[in-house]
Amino acid sequence: MYGSLIDALPAVLSLGNFAAVVIGVIAGICIGALPGLSATMAVSVLIPFTFGMDPLIALGMMAGIYNGAMYGGSIPAVLLRIPGTPAAVATSFDGYPMAQQGKGGYALQVSVVSSAIGGIASAIVLMLLAPPLAKVTLLFGPSEVFWVAVFGLSAIVFLLGGDVLKGLMSACFGVFVSLIGLDTISGFDRYTFGHLELLDGINIVVLLVGLYALPPAIALLEEVIDVDTSTAGKLNTVSIWKAIPSMLRFWKTWLRSAVIGVFVGILPGAGGSMGAFLSYNEARRASHNPDNWGKGEPEGVAASETSNNADTASALIPALTLGIPGTAVAAVMLGGLLIHGLQPGPMLFRDNPDIVFGFMWQFLFAAILLIILGGALATNSFAQVLRLPRPLLGAFIITLVLVGVYSINGRMFDVYLMLGFGLIGYFMDKLKFPLPPVVLGLILGSLAEQNLRLALRIGGGEWGVLTASTTSQVIIAMILLVVLMPLISRVLRRNKPQPSTS
């Protein structure tokens, strides 16, 4: 197997194939950076064009776009508090405060280096460990996936913000939105009011853009008096090569987040947003100064960005070996493979080693190219966006968002839906309701619900089925640990001074 890995290298390094990766990365960064355009969408738009292309060129562009977009999403998240992609929500927690403190350039550099590290780790895991990790995927049936979703939902506790009641209301709103659509288990429609467009549920990009991009864009328009924009475009950056040494202290976060990202990637149905939330939380729990988090802690940016890139290649592990996509983008990529007559499954590695292993190399190169293309070129040029007069910037974002949402399925219905969410988001913003719980609720609410019901069906209604497997038990133990740890440590801290005083 490792022999074929080396054999596939020369073809990948040929001019056309390499150029495809470079173009993909640049295009991906731009797409990710534009609110309303996501990697899933970019890859699905690309697919019809690849029909006549050489498979490696097509796949190289996809690998580049995927990696590029995962970083690109952090650019507006840091500069404007508008996540460019769903996976960049957690990046905005600390990235935007950093930008407000005039450290936006450094935040973007941390982001690009972390993204690249996550991507490289993921590609290496894909190259070396694909077959054994595919077996891990199979351990996760409905009851195990249910517990993973619960684990993710427990993160809501940390995202509630100052007002617990408002935070919980936000989370419930997210869960409610996740329930809209056809219930695949009973076959009944929920809250669709007869609209076919709602049967498949609400696309996360529609909700995200409505809640996250519209209110800040409107806020930009509300400020009639032009503030001094001449300094905003300066990010006070040093060259990326000089900045890297100061980031090396994040190595623990990089490692932890890469592992979380890879793991979330190989799970069916979870995806990059969940990985970013989880690793943000874990990094904060491990930190010495958790109180600084959310106020501009560069490590938070590192955690989120490492992890949302670490699930790129790993999501392809179950996709290539089992035909089960780990993320929405991987699902679309599977379609891209199918178009070229490449059917996922164990046979794929035997019949088309050049293409499969070439594809893996392309993921690795795309991740490495991120540092050069993203760090050197994109970061500074995108920062110039901040120099635009604010009303112009607001109008520009609104236009982009309308076009982006329309192009998901090519229908106006989604645009109206997004405007509705925009209205909700505008009032949530004014009334200080936190937005992250909505996103997490949407991603995980129906995942938990559907899998719980599937598991109970398999168990014939016995709740014992949920704790029957070792995998379930391990995850439950992890949930208890995470939820109880703060309590235990508080008790310990209270007990510690006592022996010294007595």
Place this chain on the structure above:
Amino acid sequence: MNAKLTSLAAALCLASVTSTQALADYPEKKIDLIVGYAAGGGTDVMARTVAPFLEEYLGNDATVVVKNMPGASGQIGVTAVAQADPDGYTIGTYNLPGMMARTLDRDADYSADSFSYLANVVNDPNVIVTPKGSDIDTMDELVDAAQERDGAVTVSMSSLGGDDHFFLIRLSEATDAEYTIVPFSGSAPARSALMGGHVTMGIINLSEVVNFRDEFNVLGIATEERSDLLKGVPTFSEQGYDLINGSLRGFIAPAGLPEDVESSLITAFEKTYEDPEFQEAMLKSGNPVNLTTGEGFEALNAEQLELAERVWNTSPWK
């Protein structure tokens, strides 16, 4: 309903009047091929594989443009085709039994009479599989396990009201046993639950098992004769169960297509089907091909609708 019929009839008349003079040399502009699923899915790949051959065999420098209109498991796309002008410049993909089942379990703005049936191209039969490590690897063992206790056998499926679901209901009748349905959303998660041994058995399609031959025990195939794609797997009829079922994919146009247009489209599909390059491309993308055109396809559709109605009346799935 009555108003709908009259307007349909009026549309038919109008179409037949306008078409005779306009369509002397069809096609004279681009043809939209509407796919009810996102780019990259099985139906989309079929459409994109067929398109260039169709262009070639329609002649007249024809252009066929694939348009994806995803949503509501194909219903949005097929509704758009039903409501398009029957001039031969809008055709679409069609899935059975799904499209007919939707007329029963949802409010559909189309019916079996809304279409001109051009060609069914893919017939992907159902197979019963169990995980490789399972004790059950013959039909007899499966039936024994299922009859022992109602609902003891859990079955993973890709959705409710699809070909796999109909197959299960027929299986339940043929074997006189109750099975527990575990409907996943899509065939990939259904198959992975099966590979991981989280369910007892699965009903999937031939195309989904070909590349995973070593991971499953295949208990039988729901065809009249054994398939070349799965050598050594017996049919259910051989084993004493009269079960023939599968997922069908083809092409339709709005009802009331001018006759000459309909026949040139059908001829183009027939020539496409005979092209060895097309056969090879379909095989590569894992689609078992089987051509039925025109009236044969319409009869097939009626048969599928009847089956769906029977199932819906005896054991509705929602």
